[in-house]
Amino acid sequence: MIYAGLMPVSVLLVDDEPLVRAGLRAVLEAQPDLRVVGEAADGAAVIPLVRELRPDVVAMDVRMPLLDGIEATRAVLRTVQNPPKILVVTTFENDEYVYEALRAGADGFLLKRARPAEIVNAVRLVAEGESLLFPAAVRRLAGEHGGRHGNAEARAVLDRAALTEREAEVLGLMTRGLSNAEIAARLVVGTETVKSHVSAVLGKLGARDRTQAVILAYESGFVAPG
Amino acid sequence: MIYAGLMPVSVLLVDDEPLVRAGLRAVLEAQPDLRVVGEAADGAAVIPLVRELRPDVVAMDVRMPLLDGIEATRAVLRTVQNPPKILVVTTFENDEYVYEALRAGADGFLLKRARPAEIVNAVRLVAEGESLLFPAAVRRLAGEHGGRHGNAEARAVLDRAALTEREAEVLGLMTRGLSNAEIAARLVVGTETVKSHVSAVLGKLGARDRTQAVILAYESGFVAPG
DNA sequence: GCACGGCTCCCCCGCCCGGGGGAGAAGGAC
């Protein structure tokens, strides 16, 4: 599906660099179903603009002088009724702020070095309610695959980013503090097998180690504390 | 009465000191009618374990780094259907927390320096529904051992049970997925210093590695997802 | 004065972890 509906998707750009805003505007405005309805140079200006423009999506930079994208995301989601989707624009996929943005309630992530087709895909996806929860999705969108057109392709990527049953099972045991050897004993398989699953989980989640994977599991609601 | 029934009494151990857990396990497992079905290093991890293991009795330490036995007892009794009996394990018979534990709904008390026979007796009693409601009962169980404890020891326990400011700061960065080197850069200290803090945190939390520490942080509300 | 705890940094050492690559068996989809 290319069009989410008859109405074009309205986007608010929030970035302190005019060049980045111009680039995003050019890329997005080239699409018939996307429309940039406003720009802001800092997170501090977001809330009144959101109230005024009612955008569907806010493309939010992380690092900004006055109010960063994390705080701005928090503020928008806390104070605005029917808040827009927040697409966090980041430079590095393993940026630690990604985790904070997750907690703040961001709906997706976008790498600045992503290609135009991937950028519009990301905007469409979050507009449709899809969550690009895991940085892995960002990496794959920006990664080896062409993504010339395609939601279909983007979805395929997301599908491959989804955990298999076994991987989810392993992640579940990881979130309970088990070591690879303990997981192997529990699942009655070899430790090398567990290592394979763990590596797959880390890769798909864009996590550097099991600790980050567990954090993502908590932040994404994969496991609920208490 | 030695046997409460045909089914052995299942016990969940909750103490931040592995040594205490090992000791309790050894003492209880020596009895044919008692069975240790699980261990936790902090009150924070109790609720999911209780839900999973459905123990008859929870031997709950009072002073724990993240979530103490009082709060953990309250949480279990408030959120779990058909909750287990809570046997509070304490070091000092006149511990002020004993009275709080009473109000929280604990079913019995056990002094750490009690003899093995008294420990198994206490577990059997609460399992049968008997309440060791009053500290007097604790004193009786403690027998002649009682009365010889100093405030210095109490303070040592207190101090050891809580994270220092720096340790809490380090734990906070751990819950954001940072490595030791990244934490060191953030705090502008050496990696060896961070390793010291991390080791202290792991020790106090009874966690084997940073992943378990992060899990405890989430389960205790030290960090809140979303 | 002294003692103690917290913060800092250092050493050595073992090992688990994670990356990279490969490979076979089983099952489903085309």
Place this chain on the structure above:
DNA sequence: GTCCTTCTCCCCCGGGCGGGGGAGCCGTGC
């Protein structure tokens, strides 16, 4: 049939992690 995914297991290898010590500095408290 072929292709693909999943699950399983194996190899080598480096590096981060965690345990065990110790040590100096600097506060507070006795």
